[in-house]
Amino acid sequence: MMRRKSFGAVMIAAIAFASFAIPVLASDQELATGERLAAVLRAGRSVISNHQSLINDESIAEKNLPGQRVVDEALELYAQREGKSLEPENLSDLDKQLFEAQIAAMREIVDENQDLIDAEGIGFKGFIPAIFARLVNERFAEKVGNLAQTKVTAPVDIVRNRKATPDEWERNVLESKFQTSAWERGKPYFDEVEKNGKPAFRMLIPEYYSASCLTCHGQPKGEVDVTGYPKEGGAEGDLAGAISITLFR
Structure with missing residues (x-):
């Protein structure tokens, strides 16, 4: 009996250790969601980078760079890089919610900075990719941070x-x-x-x-x-x- 009890105790301990030592693996869905959020953010940041000369042109008052244009160009760039367009209707309910929040954050941040972007007589505006990304991430957290x-x-x-x-x-x-x-x-x-x-x-x-x-x-x-x-x-x-x-x- 003692030997059986010891063996059973060892097995229980081994199972408990294995359960603790082996983390729950990420699902393919979580990996895809994380990669997509990062890729869309990168695309938006690249659009802002590509338009730095326009944003910082002090001779132009109307830059014609609203939030929707930035979003459209970001999604186009995302499709080029990923080899496929991002179709919201193919996403899960959660992923669609996250996607819409991220896109809305991009649009809102650019629109809220239109006065700065369109400022005439000012060269460097400080609306750089890093600032854009930080503001978008903060707005995204306000929307779906839970x-x-x-x-x-x-x-x-x-x-x-x-x-x-x-x-x-x-x-x-x-x-x-x-x-x-x-x-x-x-x-x-x-x-x-x-x-x-x-x-x-x-x-x-x-x-x-x-x-x-x-x-x-x-x-x-x-x-x-x-x-x-x-x-x-x-x-x-x-x-x-x-x-x-x-x-x-």
Whole structure:
């Protein structure tokens, strides 16, 4: 009897340990949702980047860059990059809600900044991709923050805005995964952890400096760029930050 009892106790302990040690795997749906939210945000940010010369043209008062135009161009760019258009009718009810909230956030942020965008006699407006993305993410959280959150963050030594400072989970992933030579370039990291006291699927997608980023983030390190921040001294291909996605379960 003692031997049977010991064996049973060992089996129970082993099962309990296995249950604790093996996290719940993300569903294909969660991965697809996270990747789509990041891709749409990137597309919107790229549209703002592509229109910087127009936005900062002090000789033009009417830029003809309303929120709907930015949204339309972002979805077109998304389709080019992904090889397929984004059809809301093919999304689940939850994904459609998140998509509509993200698109509405983009449209609203651009429309609310029309006076700045159209300001005549002012060159650099400060309405840059990073600011646009942060404002969109904040508006997205206002709309559906109990369901999902998006954020652009970066390693603590190069993050510029305190609102973008990585939380403990993001910092750990950046430092122990993305900043190591062993990590596969571009590979996202995901896990199931608690956030704000709620179980959540969390995903971090690395981003790297492109040539266009180096105007503000390149050499010489420490030189003040057009936005008023010291340059990070980065090089093309260096880790620039990450898009953080949270889907509450």
